[in-house]
Amino acid sequence: MHATGRVDELQTQSRTAARLIFLGAAGIASVIATIGQMVLQAFGHEFGQGFSSALVLSVAYLVHSAMATSGYQLLMSGHERLVAVVFSAGAFVNLVSLFVLVPLFGLIGAALASGISLCMVSIACALLARRLTGLNATLFSATP
Numbered sequence: 001m002h003a004t005g006r007v008d009e010l011q012t013q014s015r016t017a018a019r020l021i022f023l024g025a026a027g028i029a030s031v032i033a034t035i036g037q038m039v040l041q042a043f044g045h046e047f048g049q050g051f052s053s054a055l056v057l058s059v060a061y062l063v064h065s066a067m068a069t070s071g072y073q074l075l076m077s078g079h080e081r082l083v084a085v086v087f088s089a090g091a092f093v094n095l096v097s098l099f100v101l102v103p104l105f106g107l108i109g110a111a112l113a114s115g116i117s118l119c120m121v122s123i124a125c126a127l128l129a130r131r132l133t134g135l136n137a138t139l140f141s142a143t144p
Contacts, residue, residue, distance in 0.1 A: 010073075010135060011135050011136070011137075011141065014069050014073060014135060014136075014137040014141070015136075015137075015139075015141045017068075017069050018065075018066065018067070018068065018069050018137060018138050018139045018141070019139055021065045021068050021069070022062070022065045022066050022139045024065070025061055025062050025064075025065035026062060026065075028058070029058040029059070029061070029062050032054055032055065032058045033055060033058065036051055036054050036055070036058075037051040040054065049107070050107060052107075052108050052111075053107045053108050053110065053111035054111075056108065056111040056112055056115050057111050057114065057115055059115065060111075060114065060115030060116075060118045060119055061118070063118075063119045063122060063123075064118050064119065064121075064122040065139075066122075066138055066139040066140065067122045067123065067125065067126040067137070067138040067139070068122070069137040069138070070122070070125040070126040070128075070129040070130075070137045070138060071083055071086075071121075071122075071125040071129075072137075073129040073133055073135055073137040074125060074128060074129050074132065074133070077129075077132065077133045079128070079132060082128060082132075083125065086121055086124045086125055086128070087121060089120075089121075089124075090117045090118070090120055090121035090124075091117070093116065093117045093120055094113055094114060094116075094117035097112070097113030097114075097116055097117060098110060098113045098114075100113075101113045126138050
């Protein structure tokens with residue numbers, strides 16, 4: 001659609017996809033927040049201790065889901081190398097954050113490191129997609 005100039009249609013479909021993805025992620029995050037600890041503890045007390053980390057990752061994926069289609073917009077519009085750079089930078093941030101946060105905070109540090117890098121990649125892709133394609137492929141795009 002981008003290559004054929006059907007930008008308005010692409011914007012509408014991207015907005016719809018972002019909203020559906022976010023609704024699904026919000027539903028899953030709600031389930032994790034309400035009964036996640038009980039489900040984890042069903043596998044043993046040790047698993048229940050991972051509930052805080054599950055919440056951190058749920059929030060990170062909720063943020064990601066609000067802009068999940070932005071990376072695809074960049075890929076479909078010929079910006080594959082830029083996406084590779086963004087994801088590589090995200091992997092680097094994740095590794096550095098893991099080395100810093102895990103010794104300090106343990107499992108929650110690992111969740112924070114992963115969540116931070118995921119959010120950074122998602123936000124970077126959303127901003128780049130907006131700037132390079134003119135499309136706002138996020139949950140926050142205005143309704144026509």
